Amino acid sequence: MSKAQAQQMIDAYITAELDVLDGKTVVVNGKTMATEDLAEIRAGRLEWERRLSAYSRSNGGFGLAQF
Incomplete structure (x- = not known):
């Protein structure tokens, strides 16, 4: 899945x-959902959002550990 597709999914969930x-009642990925x-x-x-964040981190940069 591409970064753009991940953003589309985030937008759909929002x-x-x-x-x-x-x-309202909505359908997400074929499942009907309500309140x-x-x-x-x-x-x-x-x-x-976690998946999209992983795309941003996968550019070879360094991450910082939080203790």
Whole structure:
């Protein structure tokens, strides 16, 4: 999956999150979600944000450890 596709997924999850907060039912990756699925939508967004962040770190740079 490309960096652009990861960003598209994040955007889709943000849209779904906003829609659910407005009381709408949404479909993400073929699964219908409503208000009770808000935690799952947020977890999916965080996962895609983590994946997108990995693209930024994979440019050969050094990371810093936090203790």
